[in-house]
Amino acid sequence: DTGVSQNPRHKITKRGQNVTFRCDPISEHNRLYWYRQTLGQGPEFLTYFQNEAQLEKSRLLSDRFSAERPKGSFSTLEIQRTEQGDSAMYLCASSLVASGSFKTQYFGPGTRLLVL
Amino acid sequence: AQKVTQAQTEISVVEKEDVTLDCVYETRDTTYYLFWYKQPPSGELVFLIRRNSFDEQNEISGRYSWNFQKSTSSFNFTITASQVVDSAVYFCALSDMNRDDKIIFGKGTRLHILP
Numbered sequence: 001d002t003g004v005s006q007n008p009r010h011k012i013t014k015r016g017q018n019v020t021f022r023c024d025p026i027s028e029h030n031r032l033y034w035y036r037q038t039l040g041q042g043p044e045f046l047t048y049f050q051n052e053a054q055l056e057k058s059r060l061l062s063d064r065f066s067a068e069r070p071k072g073s074f075s076t077l078e079i080q081r082t083e084q085g086d087s088a089m090y091l092c093a094s095s096l097v098a099s100g101s102f103k104t105q106y107f108g109p110g111t112r113l114l115v116l
Numbered sequence: 117a118q119k120v121t122q123a124q125t126e127i128s129v130v131e132k133e134d135v136t137l138d139c140v141y142e143t144r145d146t147t148y149y150l151f152w153y154k155q156p157p158s159g160e161l162v163f164l165i166r167r168n169s170f171d172e173q174n175e176i177s178g179r180y181s182w183n184f185q186k187s188t189s190s191f192n193f194t195i196t197a198s199q200v201v202d203s204a205v206y207f208c209a210l211s212d213m214n215r216d217d218k219i220i221f222g223k224g225t226r227l228h229i230l231p
Binding site for chain 2: 112
C-alpha cells in the first residue's frame, strides 16, 4: 500500500511563470486536501475535494491558484504568474470519508517551490 | 475562531532525557479533535495521534504520551527517554468534529535530540 505521493518534489521557477503540481492520494481515499507551509509556520489549508467536487477554498487561494481533481483520483494545483511570495512547501493530504468514522488526513512529502 | 499555540519554538535535550511539548488551543466548538503530527527533515507530516473532545483520558504509546486537559485547553505531548531519531518539528493541530474538512495547525516546535 503506497502513501500519498506528490510530484515534483522540488520546483524552481522564475517570477511570472506558471507551475503545476500533482498529488496522487492513497487509493480509495475520496477526500483530497491542499495545504501550504511557509518557513517556520504550520501548514495552512488551501482547498479540498470530495471525489471530483471542490467543496471549499480558503481565502489564501487567490485567483492565480486553481486546483482540479477531474476524475476523483489525482489532483493538480496550478499557480499562474508566480510571485516570490508563493515560495513555500505545498502539501497534499487524503482521507477516506465514511459515515460515522473520523477522517484522518494522511500527508504526502510535499512539493517545495522556490520562485526567483 | 480556532487557534493553536505552541509557545516553544525550539527545544534541545540530550538523548535519553524526557521532554514535553506544550500545546494550547482555542475554539468555540464544543466538539472537536486534537492532533499531533511529526515532520522529520524529509518534510512529510506523520500522523501521531488524534483525540476527540469527549475523551480526556491520557494516552500512552511506547515512549510517547499525551495529556489532554480541557480545563486548561491544553494537549501536551511527552517523549520519554528521547532518541536522536525523535529530532523533528512537531505540530499540534485542531479540527471541528462536525466539519473536519480542514485542520488548523500550530506553528510547530522544533525538537533537537543531542547525542
